[in-house]
Amino acid sequence: MKLSPIGAWQDWLRLMRVDKPIGYYLLLWPTLWGLLAASHGQPTWLNVWVFVGGVILMRSAGCVINDFADRKLDPHVERTKQRPIAAGYIAAGAALLGFFLMLIVAFVLVLQTSLLVIELAFVGAALAAFYPFMKRYTYFPQAWLGMAFGWGTVMAWAAETGGVLDSPIPWLLFVANVFWSLSYDTAYALGDRSDDLKVGVKSTAIWFGEKAVFAIIALAAVVMLLLGVVAWQYGAAVQTGWFLAAIYQFYICRILWQRGEPWGFDFFLKSHWVGLLFCLGFLFSSY
DSSP: OOSSSSSHHHHHHHHTTTOOHHHHHHHHHHHHHHHHHHHTTOOOHHHHHHHHHHHHEEEEEEEHHHHHHTTTTTSSSTTTSSSTTTTSSHHHHHHHHHHHHHHHHHHHHHHTTTTTHHHHHHHHHHHHGGGGGGGGGGGOOHHHHHHHHHHHHHHHHHHSSOOSSOSHHHHHHHHHHHHHHHHHHHHHHHGHHHHHHTTOOOOOHHHHGGGGHHHHHHHHHHHHHHHHHHHHHHOOHHHHHHHHHHHHHHHHHHHHHHHGGHHHHHHHHHHHHHHHHHHHHHHTOOO
């Protein structure tokens, strides 16, 4: 039976990684950091709707463009060879069309905000579109991912306050997210290191080599330092959220140090709880 080039809806759900929500969480928490920090825990419902919807659309679009970019590499990697584009369930052209449609819908959401946020959205779209190609040119695609994910923080702050130059907070959160992505995504990349070397793509896991576990933990420490500087500017609720996040970060770093690289994927999966705990501090700061 000949497969449809458009693909079945189940294939699209797999392509967008709906069955693997960790990516949504890792994009959602930093975006909510910006939204809640800017509004002291009381964002407008319009902005909540716009940015949560934007997170869902942009993470889905990011997965689609990633698999489009890797369509010739994925068949050679055991973990990815059954992805919908690589396996031929969805045609590359259909996937690219789906990517642009999701960008259009996300842009419609952004139109509900301000001119500044619309302008920032073009930067965010460029970061998302070019990220999948970075692994061909740099050992630090994880840093680009952090910028793509962290840009939602800056946009959310702008939506609530009307500017991004009036405070260092959104930029501290942005930089913290870059280091956070370097930490958890290096842990994720540990499992792909042998396949990545085989097909000729780059990652921080390859660049750090035998010192990868130490680097992941050091990067996580920098994240908590930067988030601590932010928490210091707010009240007890945010500081408590940071303290709980720091304890949990220490906990998973300790396990990673003990168990080594085989625990890298578990570290990646559990890292989003750090972002959630910090986020909850801002949420409860309004009470």
